[in-house]
Amino acid sequence: MLDLLNGFQTLFSNPEAVAFVFLAAFVGIVAGALPGLTASAAIAMLLPLSFHLGPLSALGFLYVIGKSGRYGGSIAAILFNTPGTAASAATMQDGYPMTQRGQAGKALKTATVASVVGDYFGEIVLIFGAVTIAAYTSNFGPTEYFCIYAMAFIVIGSVVGKSVVKGILSTIFGAIVSLIGLDTFSSEPRMTMGFDELQDGLALVPLLIGVFVISEIIIQAERAAKNSLRDLDVASTSGEDHLTWAEFKRCVPLMMRSSVVGSIIGMMPGLGSSVACFVAYGEEKRRSKEPEKWGTGIVEGIAAPESANNAVSGPSMIPLLTLGIPGSTIAAILIGVFLIHGIQVGPTIFTNQDSRELIFALFAAGLLGIAAYGILGYFGGPLIGRAIAYVPPRLLYPFIFVTAVAAAYSSRASILDVGIALLFGVVGYVMRRTEFSPAAFVIAFVLAKNAEEAFRQALLLSDDGILIFVKEPVALGFLIVGVAVLIFRSWSVLRPRRASSSGAGTTGAVGSS
Amino acid sequence: MAFFSYRSKIDLGVAAGTIAVGLFFLWQASEISIGMADDVVGPSAVPYFLAIAIIGLGLIIGAFAFFGAAGGSEASAEPAASTSVAGDAAKAETDAFGFRDSDLGRVFGVIAIGLVYIALFYAFGYVIATGLTLAMMMVVFGNRNLLVILGTAVVGALAYQYIFMGLMGLHDPPGLLFNLDAALKSLGLST
Numbered sequence: 001m002l003d004l005l006n007g008f009q010t011l012f013s014n015p016e017a018v019a020f021v022f023l024a025a026f027v028g029i030v031a032g033a034l035p036g037l038t039a040s041a042a043i044a045m046l047l048p049l050s051f052h053l054g055p056l057s058a059l060g061f062l063y064v065i066g067k068s069g070r071y072g073g074s075i076a077a078i079l080f081n082t083p084g085t086a087a088s089a090a091t092m093q094d095g096y097p098m099t100q101r102g103q104a105g106k107a108l109k110t111a112t113v114a115s116v117v118g119d120y121f122g123e124i125v126l127i128f129g130a131v132t133i134a135a136y137t138s139n140f141g142p143t144e145y146f147c148i149y150a151m152a153f154i155v156i157g158s159v160v161g162k163s164v165v166k167g168i169l170s171t172i173f174g175a176i177v178s179l180i181g182l183d184t185f186s187s188e189p190r191m192t193m194g195f196d197e198l199q200d201g202l203a204l205v206p207l208l209i210g211v212f213v214i215s216e217i218i219i220q221a222e223r224a225a226k227n228s229l230r231d232l233d234v235a236s237t238s239g240e241d242h243l244t245w246a247e248f249k250r251c252v253p254l255m256m257r258s259s260v261v262g263s264i265i266g267m268m269p270g271l272g273s274s275v276a277c278f279v280a281y282g283e284e285k286r287r288s289k290e291p292e293k294w295g296t297g298i299v300e301g302i303a304a305p306e307s308a309n310n311a312v313s314g315p316s317m318i319p320l321l322t323l324g325i326p327g328s329t330i331a332a333i334l335i336g337v338f339l340i341h342g343i344q345v346g347p348t349i350f351t352n353q354d355s356r357e358l359i360f361a362l363f364a365a366g367l368l369g370i371a372a373y374g375i376l377g378y379f380g381g382p383l384i385g386r387a388i389a390y391v392p393p394r395l396l397y398p399f400i401f402v403t404a405v406a407a408a409y410s411s412r413a414s415i416l417d418v419g420i421a422l423l424f425g426v427v428g429y430v431m432r433r434t435e436f437s438p439a440a441f442v443i444a445f446v447l448a449k450n451a452e453e454a455f456r457q458a459l460l461l462s463d464d465g466i467l468i469f470v471k472e473p474v475a476l477g478f479l480i481v482g483v484a485v486l487i488f489r490s491w492s493v494l495r496p497r498r499a500s501s502s503g504a505g506t507t508g509a510v511g512s513s
Numbered sequence: 514m515a516f517f518s519y520r521s522k523i524d525l526g527v528a529a530g531t532i533a534v535g536l537f538f539l540w541q542a543s544e545i546s547i548g549m550a551d552d553v554v555g556p557s558a559v560p561y562f563l564a565i566a567i568i569g570l571g572l573i574i575g576a577f578a579f580f581g582a583a584g585g586s587e588a589s590a591e592p593a594a595s596t597s598v599a600g601d602a603a604k605a606e607t608d609a610f611g612f613r614d615s616d617l618g619r620v621f622g623v624i625a626i627g628l629v630y631i632a633l634f635y636a637f638g639y640v641i642a643t644g645l646t647l648a649m650m651m652v653v654f655g656n657r658n659l660l661v662i663l664g665t666a667v668v669g670a671l672a673y674q675y676i677f678m679g680l681m682g683l684h685d686p687p688g689l690l691f692n693l694d695a696a697l698k699s700l701g702l703s704t
Contacts (some may be wrong), residue, residue, distance in 0.1 A: 052681060163579075169531060174561040178542050183545075183556035190556055191541035214627070221619040221653055243621045382585050398650035399669065401623070402643055404631060406677045413684040415634055422627040429620070433612055452559045459554060 004127060007360030010056070011368065013360075019056040021365050022214050024064035025372035032072020033388050035082040037400070039069025040126040040329045040439075041216055044208035045403055047333060048410040055341035059362050062337060064369030066330040067119055067313045071373055072271055072384075074111035074306055079104060079385040085272030087309040090281040094294065094301025101297055105241030108381040110299045113243060113304045114255050116374035118307035121259035121312070123370065124313030126321075127363050129267070131350055133322040136354075138347035142202040142457035143468050147475035148426075149451035152269045152325045152483035153444060158489040159268075159275075163438040168486075170437040174444030175451070177202060184449070186457060197416050204336045205411035207445060211303060211438045213404040214425025219432070220380075220397045243299065258304045262311025267318050268326040273309035274437070280308030314366065319477065321359065322347055325447060329439045332446040523611045528575030535567030580680045581634035622653040639678060644670030 011017055023069045031042035043062050048277040073088035078095030091111060098107040140148070153175070157168035181201030192198040222342035258280035265276040284304040285294040294301050312328075324346035326332035338345045349355045377384075408421035428438050460466035470476050517525065542560035635644035648666035652676045656662055678685040687694060 008692075049681070105569075165570055165573055166527075169567065169574075172563050172566050173534070176560060178568070179560055179563075186547075188556045190545050190560060191538065193541065213539050218620050218623045222614075222616040270587050316607070364556045394651065394654040394656050395665070397654055398647050401626075401650050402647050402669065402673060405627070405646070406643070406673055410677060410681060415631060418627075418631055418634070422624065422631075425627070426624060433610065433615070434523060435610060455559065456554060498659045 003131075003356065003360045006357065007362070007364035009234040010357055010361035011364040014054070014056055016054065017060050017365065018368070020053065020057045020061040020499075021064050022372050023371045024061045025068045025369055025376055028065040028068025028372055029068075029072035029075070029377055029384055030388070032069035032088075033075040033384055034396070035076045035080065037216065038212065039066050039072075040208075042069060043330060043333050044205070044212050045400075045407045047205050047208065047336065050337055050339060051411075055337075055343065055358055056361050056365070058341065059334065059358075060328075060365030060369070062334060063317075063362060063366055064372070066368055067310065067366065068309050068373035068377075070313060071112070071115040071119075071306070071377055074115065074302070075108065075377075075381055075385045076388070078111060078302070079109045079382075080389070087277055087312075088305070089274060090277040090305035090309075091302055093281070094299075096295050097295070097297030098299075098302075103241055103297070104385075105382060106243055106247075106299065107297075107302055108385070109243040109378055110247070110251070110302045112374055112377040112381060113248065114251065114303040114306035115196045115310040115377070116370055117255045118259045118262055118309070118311035119370045120367070121240075121256070121307075122263050122311035122314030123363065123366050124314070125263045125266075126317050126366075129315065130318050130321045130359075133292035133318060134347040134350045137322050138351065140323075140474070141456040142345070142461065143472050143475045144389035144478070145307075146454040146458050147469055147478040148323055148325060148453060149447055149454060151478040152319070152447065153451070156269050156440050157437075158486045160440045161286050161435055164486070164490050164493055166434070166436045167439070167440055170431065170440040173436075174211065174446075175440040175448035177207075178448040179447045179452065184453060197414070202420060202445075203411050203417055204333070204446065205483070206408040206417040207424050208333060208442060209404050209408045210421040210424025210426075211428035211431075211442055213400065214421055214433060215428030215438070217397050217401050218425060218429045220393055223393070232412060242392050247299050251299060254300055255303050255307040258307035259311040262308035263315045265308070266312035266315030267327070269319050269325060269443075272316070272328050273312045274286075276308040276312045277305035280304045294507070320345055321349055324450065326443055329442050332443045336360055375393045404405050462484070517578075519611060519613065521581070524574055525580035528571050530579060531571030532568050532572060535564050535569075535571055538564035538567065619653055623650075626650055626653065634688075636690040638691070638693050640670050640674040640683050641688065641691070641693060643673050644657050 011021075027042065027046070028039060031037050032039055043065050044060065046065065053061065069212065071089050074095065076082050077088040077091040078099055081092055081096040081099075095107045095111065098104065152176075153171045154168070157171040158164050159167070160170070161167045176191075178201070180198055182188070182199050183190050189199050201336045205494055261280045261283065262273075262276040265272075265279065280299065281294075281304050284300060285291050288294060288300065316328040317331055317334075319325045320331040320335065324335075324344075326335055335345055343358065345354050349359055405418050405421065408417045409415065411417055430436075431438050431441065458468055459465065464471065469479065538560060542557050545557035545581065547555050547557070550660050626646060629649070630642055630646045633645055636642075637645075644666045647669045648662050651662045651665060674685075677683050685694075
């Protein structure tokens, strides 16, 4: 608790950081509310800007964009029946029917309150959970670390998309691409294809921009011909259209349960907000005395998924801070920011006094950011929605493209990085069209070098070769968890198909293999 | 090819592409020098393993697509996972499968503009490349009003020049064919 108070003191003694937290609250809401533009894409584009900031301003800025971006997605879901982010897909089911009934204001305010409750819950879990877990993980050596990385690859690859094989492949693609460049052990160039420029490896920023931003621009360009104007009237709200005290009280237990669901899911690498929102929605509908009303436009149908998807935000940082493993794409990007500022993520982050202060100040920034986006969203959500409805994608996306290429260039002032962003834009587009996972690709890209390093260090320490990974009980435990998740997920994907194949007498192609 | 459903055809293509990528990385891994490091597995072991895994998983995708395609209807080719919560989430996170609804003209338009941007950056420098790229992208996105396109391109390019090169202090190399900064200086319009 004292650490957290010190964190607030550190934060408020840095006016630049406070200003960037408020800016992030606004930027995240707008980015999240723009259909197609995710918080990850916004963070990727703004990452180079953070290089010019101090560590707390940079981390606070990007971390709060991740939080407010998740909330911002609900604005598009409620007003336009288009999820601004995948995390708000469940919110549409009750949000848009309310908008059609002229209750857009009530729906938006419910989403704001539920998001804030969920986010605060998740942040508290993060603050207390990370410190506790880090105390146990600080003794891990390379053997345990390699097995944790291997587990993360398998779990993320298995659960992140529709297809287990393609999910695993996405992680392997990310891993092999990250190994391009000089080998850290032998200093031998690897897979550089003769380009000297590739000896430093591929930079994270152009890769992120390509996979998340350029691929989205390509998809939006495809849609540009088919887009129709949004109905601006639906975004207007009346003064009496607000969440009542009775409705709020009815939602409180539901928001707390959904926050627990979101927090648990958030701690698991690969399972993100989109899973949390559907699990919470399904569970609360099942518990409801009037399940038939769900999907017709009720506040509970907004409160449950919004609490859950925002509760993911804090706990998804726990694997990053305690093990150095990003559980989400936003955490993967934040690893880059930590490293740029010379901070090694992992359990030692809490033992070093300077980094401990920074982390608690970051927690404080997160708590302040939640309040900031809550206030902005509660009073300004409808206005932001209307403003977005007025900005046509045909004007918006050309600017996003130019911003993306400028951001790619700015990471190392290299035009080669613009080419790399473009190349990975095409890669990202093809991945999205063929059910590969760009998120798994990016997370593996960030992790793979450390995983290889841990693997080779462990083998150097071992007298039994690779048997070291099964002789150490903790390491073996992590491997078993990974394999168990892989088997369970494969079984759960293949089982319904077998049932439908035998029922229909047909055998469809296996997209979800 | 009528034997295969649309999904199978795409997945067969995916399998072929995956195997090709795996073979490429396998070749690249074979080019890695062993080096002098005191290391058990050497610098090429992990790339070899990953490349072989890519080829193996590509073969699995191909096998599923080939052997699972007999008589498959488009309806039965829908992913079964979408009936579950995880399936709903995956559905929300992923886009439409395949390229049937793709507007490939616009796709190639965006990629081509990206390549042109790189060439323009080398030839004419940042601000001109940005202005022209902005104008071309607006056309690709369906803008047809010439005044809006030109106005947006000029104002946008100047704004980006100010933010990225001015405020953020990025390196702004002169164009190889035309140096705008030198031209403005010669006209007395810049210091």
